[in-house]
Amino acid sequence: MQWPYELQIGWRYTRAGRSGRRNGFISFISGVSMLGIALGVAALIIVLSVMNGFQKEVRDRMLSVISHVEVYQSQGEALPDWQATAAQARLNPQVVGAAPFIAAQALIARGDDMRGAIVRGISPTEEATVTDLAAQLRDTTLAQLVPGGWGIVLGGELARGLGLRLGDKVTIVAPGGQVTPAGVVPRLKQLTLVGTFEAGHYEYDNGLALIHVEDAARLFRVEGPTGVQLRLKDAQEARAVADELQVRLGPTVRLSDWTRTNRNWFQAVQIEKRLMFIILTLIVAVAAFNLVSTLVMTVTDKQADIAILRTLGASPRSIMAIFMVQGAASGVIGTLAGMVLGLAVAFNIGVIVPAIERALHMSFLPSSIYLISRMPSDPQSGDIVPIVLISLALAFVATIYPSWRASRVQPAEALRYE
Incomplete structure (x- = not known):
């Protein structure tokens, strides 16, 4: 299958750039950006999974004592x-x-x-x-x-x-x-x-x-x-x-279900989850917008390549697509790596946390103080899918301005001193 040349060149730029001091530095910055996105996505998944785990643990203990629905006289x-x-x-x-x-x-x-x-x-x-x-x-x-x-x-x-x-x-x-x-x-x-x-x-x-x-x-x-x-x-x-x-x-009787009876508690948990989501999303946003600096440096370094492509007939839109592919590829790799890391930790947190406690000779949730002595985790697709989509969207948005700058490069100006 013959892929569009914009996709091929953009992917080649993503993999290349490790030779030479300047290209090596650009590659290092790109790797840091991908690592930042991965860590941000992983942190979001782990934190929300743990919060879901605590919520599920408390809910299950609550429902072990109270009924699901109550019917009583008005x-x-x-x-x-x-x-x-x-x-x-x-x-x-x-x-x-x-x-x-x-x-x-x-x-x-x-x-x-x-x-x-x-x-x-x-x-x-x-x-x-x-x-x-x-x-x-x-x-x-x-x-x-x-x-x-x-x-x-x-x-x-x-x-x-x-x-x-x-x-x-x-x-x-x-x-x-x-x-x-x-x-x-x-x-x-x-x-x-x-x-x-x-x-x-x-x-x-x-x-x-x-x-x-x-x-x-x-x-x-x-x-x-x-x-x-x-x-x-x-x-x-x-x-x-x-x-x-x-x-x-x-109308002679009234009904109350457990979600209404404990409405204030569940609302407080949901507000806390939203705030944590917003705070940790900012970490992903910072890492995603590091791609701006990476792409700006890449555009500056590849001006001669851009000029040659323009003289061969590439349109400004194609040039823009090449660098958007490069930035988007970094965002996709970082997001997928973060998702894999976050899910791996979230599903195995019952093994990881005790190992850390044994290594540090301490307990994060002492049973003498907390009723829940283990770290619960409950990864939910309703949290993971929005995290992945938002991370990909931020990475895509971060590529727009540098790619637009690349499409504005004039071939004559770029090749004057080559």
């Missing part, structure tokens, strides 16, 4: 028939599990220590079909929650903060007091700690308490479960499923 009262509501919800093929719940804020006290927490009344059997945590604890810790037993299961951090051990008594101060001749007094109930859990998510480990749903109904004075938790086949479809179920179940 007035905060008990559902008239939670089984019927769950049956209607199961008509959606995405719904694979349903469980009743009662949730309310309360104070948990032991002696003079008092902590605020979300007290969730659950049915251990049905709850195991909704959350991974309940499925793990169904036959052990949650089996201790029996109707009328007034047992309570606390997050590990909350139990340690109150200095509790299994069998200790804790007091729940329920919202809404009792009206007595002496005035309004808070409603108190003493419960026995029958177990703890470690979800790996500080918000729940430090602020969630589980009791049996029938005990919760008596404690908070409601006639039954105030809502139904739903588990879906695909957690990413929670918002769409919630909107569809809202239409099916009618």
Whole structure:
């Protein structure tokens, strides 16, 4: 196959230039530009993959404790028939599990220590079909929650903060007091700690308490479960499923999915990712625009060649194409090398980081401080493709001005002193 001569000459200029002091220096600058692009692209891929990994790790730990969708009464009262509501919800093929719940804020006290927490009344059997945590604890810790037993299961951090051990008594101060001749007094109930859990998510480990749903109904004075938790086949479809179920179940109930409940956290993560993307893209931009200086020096060095090509009939457009091919080739090589390097590190970060920690005798994520003690990574095509395209676009833009300058070279002027 006969390639256009512009492509052949541009590629030859990219590979050549290593003989002589001046050509060798130009080649060195070109190599530095390609290396800068490669390192910038690799850094972008690695950083965004690690951020995706942390986000996925936190999301998975969060979804091990909470359901994908919650259905509850608009007035905060008990559902008239939670089984019927769950049956209607199961008509959606995405719904694979349903469980009743009662949730309310309360104070948990032991002696003079008092902590605020979300007290969730659950049915251990049905709850195991909704959350991974309940499925793990169904036959052990949650089996201790029996109707009328007034047992309570606390997050590990909350139990340690109150200095509790299994069998200790804790007091729940329920919202809404009792009206007595002496005035309004808070409603108190003493419960026995029958177990703890470690979800790996500080918000729940430090602020969630589980009791049996029938005990919760008596404690908070409601006639039954105030809502139904739903588990879906695909957690990413929670918002769409919630909107569809809202239409099916009618305006008497409200639905909330996990993406809306934790909207602020996910928005903060997305903003952080965008800022990191912009900052690291500037590194790629600096490296890409180093190609400008490389091509300007190449154009100056190749003026005689340009003049000869012009006298042989090459048009200014062809001259411009030759040097754009040279610059674009450097950008493509640097981008592809950076993509390969970035993916190699991102997919093997679980091996690379421990090796660095052993070599430096230190730990980047001490397990005594951080709940996530390993460096997670989750490369996603939605991040990698834009990175590659932006890098190629910046490299292409950087070639325009030097190539235009090359097309303006006058043959007579260039050959006057040759």
